[in-house]
Each structure stands twice: as structure tokens, then as C-alpha cells.
Amino acid sequence: MxxxxxxxxxRVVERGSMSRAALDLDVVQSALxxxxxxxxxxxxxxxxxxxxxGVTPTEAGLAFFREAQLTLRHAxxxxxxxxxxxxxxxxxxxxxxxxxxxxxxxLMQAMRTRYPDVRLHMVESMSGHLTxxxxxxxxxxxVLFDTRLHQARQAAxxxxxxxxxxxxxxxxxxxxxxxxxxxxGRALPDTLTVAELGDEPLILxxxxxxxxxxxxxxxxxxxxxxxxVLEVDSLAMVMAAVDAGLGSTVxxxxxxxxxxxxxxxxxxxxxxxxxxxxxNLLCSLxxxxxxxxxxxxxVVMADCVxxxxxxxxxxxxxxxxxxxxxx
Numbered sequence: 001m002x003x004x005x006x007x008x009x010x011r012v013v014e015r016g017s018m019s020r021a022a023l024d025l026d027v028v029q030s031a032l033x034x035x036x037x038x039x040x041x042x043x044x045x046x047x048x049x050x051x052x053x054g055v056t057p058t059e060a061g062l063a064f065f066r067e068a069q070l071t072l073r074h075a076x077x078x079x080x081x082x083x084x085x086x087x088x089x090x091x092x093x094x095x096x097x098x099x100x101x102x103x104x105x106x107l108m109q110a111m112r113t114r115y116p117d118v119r120l121h122m123v124e125s126m127s128g129h130l131t132x133x134x135x136x137x138x139x140x141x142x143v144l145f146d147t148r149l150h151q152a153r154q155a156a157x158x159x160x161x162x163x164x165x166x167x168x169x170x171x172x173x174x175x176x177x178x179x180x181x182x183x184x185g186r187a188l189p190d191t192l193t194v195a196e197l198g199d200e201p202l203i204l205x206x207x208x209x210x211x212x213x214x215x216x217x218x219x220x221x222x223x224x225x226x227x228x229v230l231e232v233d234s235l236a237m238v239m240a241a242v243d244a245g246l247g248s249t250v251x252x253x254x255x256x257x258x259x260x261x262x263x264x265x266x267x268x269x270x271x272x273x274x275x276x277x278x279x280n281l282l283c284s285l286x287x288x289x290x291x292x293x294x295x296x297x298x299v300v301m302a303d304c305v306x307x308x309x310x311x312x313x314x315x316x317x318x319x320x321x322x323x324x325x326x327x
Contacts, residue, residue: 005039091294092121093122094134128233141298144280172270173250174251175249175268190270198224201247204250305321
């Protein structure tokens with residue numbers, strides 16, 4: 001027996017007519033009649049008496065009508081109780097600029113759809129700053145990078161985090177396609193190795209940030225002394241400097257995501273070395289410190305990342321997270 005059948009039966013009795021009830025319920029009369037017949041078959045008793053003027057409840061139908069009304073009221077009350085008790089509160093999420101350019105809007109949209117009473121506080125900053133904010137309990141959740149996070153988590157005075165792998169990003173050498181930074185019209189190959197970057201004028205973030213530590217590890221492994229011409233802790237300024245021809249940078253594809261005309265502005269070559277990949281980790285306060293809203297948001301974040309990777313909207317990435325739970 002389904003609530004839908006109870007609603008159909010109650011409306012038929014209230015309207016005294018199959019046709020009028022079908023019109024109110026926006027269903028075809030044959031489908032409505034079929035559901036009532038099934039209900040009578042399940043109860044093994046006649047509930048309605050059909051007459052030329054319409055339908056009237058039998059004695060059994062009248063008794064069932066009163067109980068059906070009560071059941072539907074209880075069901076409606078259960079729905080209202082669930083809606084009133086649905087998740088609410090504020091959740092603070094930190095994303096690095098490259099991540100925010102791809103994940104930020106889909107995350108906000110998904111949370112608005114799934115948990116409209118949860119207010120997101122979104123923070124965009126370099127990963128080193130986000131690490132410090134998470135340690136200071138100024139963030140509930142953040143997407144961070146690199147094995148240095150494990151070291152930071154174990155450092156003296158650092159409090160415990162929860163970590164889960166999300167995805168790996170290819171890294172690309174990115175330079176201007178035209179202009180003073182590329183006066184000879186140099187065309188990059190499709191791929192490069194870290195060892196081939198020794199003479200490249202690079203614009204990179206400073207040491208505390210996840211991308212720089214990943215690159216420093218790759219440079220050290222290949223005994224390459226990078227030619228760093230600018231250190232800039234702002235993705236917008238890094239990309240502006242590259243666009244102006246002041247040098248090249250090494251970033252994931254997402255760094256170009258906020259340029260609708262990226263294909264005309266920039267050219268890129270994928271780094272093929274295994275260490276020259278960036279692991280994205282979903283980091284949070286321990287479960288016991290997170291509110292129910294924050295726990296739900298963490299699941300939604302993982303869902304969004306998986307969907308963006310699977311759909312090809314997050315180019316140059318490989319999903320490495322848990323394929324399990326969703327919200």
C-alpha cells in the first residue's frame with residue numbers, strides 16, 4: 001500500500017467523482033481507477049460504490065477513509081518535521097585559486113540544491129595560508145596539496161586533521177602565445193620533462209605553498225636549478241605576468257580556467273615526470289569537531305570533484321578518491 005493510493009482514494013471520496021478527482025490530481029481517469037482497484041484488491045473488500053451519479057464509499061470505504069485521512073496528516077507532519085530539522089548553520093571552506101576556479105561555483109550550486117539552509121563561507125587563498133587557517137581552526141574544510149601537509153600535521157603544536165585523497169593534477173609549463181614574452185613565436189611541444197626546464201624563466205609562488213614544494217621536489221630529483229625570475233603569491237598576478245610575457249609558469253590546467261580566451265592567450269606543455277603531479281587532498285578538522293552541516297559539505301565536495309573529473313570539465317586530472325558515499 002502506497003501513500004499515493006491513499007491520497008487518490010481520499011480525493012475520490014471528497015470529490016464524489018472519479019473524473020473530478022482525476023482532474024484535481026492531474027492524472028488520467030483510467031490510471032486513477034486502476035490504483036483504486038489495486039487498493040481494493042489488496043484490502044480484499046469493496047471501498048467504493050459506482051453509481052450513474054458518481055461514487056460513494058461503502059461502509060468499509062467510509063471506515064478506511066477516516067483512517068486514510070489520519071495517515072496522510074501524519075505523513076504530512078513527518079515531512080514538515082524533517083524540513084524544519086534539516087541541516088543548517090555555517091560551514092567555512094578554503095580553496096586555492098586554481099581549485100576555486102573549477103570547483104567553487106559547482107560546490108556552491110550543489111550546496112544550494114542539497115542543503116539550502118547551510119550557509120557557506122568560501123575562502124580563496126594560497127595553499128600555505130589555508131594550511132595555517134586550518135591549523136588555527138579558522139576553516140572547517142579545505143582542498144590542499146602535497147606531502148608537506150603530512151609534515152605540517154605532525155609538526156609540534158599542530159592539531160590533528162582528517163585527510164582524504166581526491167585527485168591528481170598534471171602540471172603544465174604555461175607561457176604567452178604571443179607578445180614580448182615570445183618574440184620569436186616559439187611553439188611549445190606537447191610534453192616536456194622537468195630536466196628541460198633549467199633555462200626557462202619561471203614565475204612561481206614562494207616556498208610555503210603546495211605547488212612550489214611539489215616543484216622543488218621534482219627539481220631536486222632531476223638536479224635542476226630552476227631559473228626563477230619572479231616569486232608571486234597570487235595566481236591572478238602570476239597569470240597576468242605570464243600573459244604580459246615576463247616569464248613562464250608551471251601550474252595545473254585549472255590556472256587557465258578563468259580565461260575564456262585561454263587558447264588564444266597561452267600555450268602549454270604537459271610535464272611527463274611522475275613527481276611533477278599535484279595531489280589534491282580534502283582536509284578537514286576531525287570528525288568530532290565538525291558540525292553535521294560540515295560533515296555533509298565534505299561529502300558534497302567529494303561528489304562535485306568526482307563529477308567534474310568524470311565529465312571532463314576538470315582537464316588533466318585523475319580521480320583517486322573513495323568512490324563510495326554520496327549525499
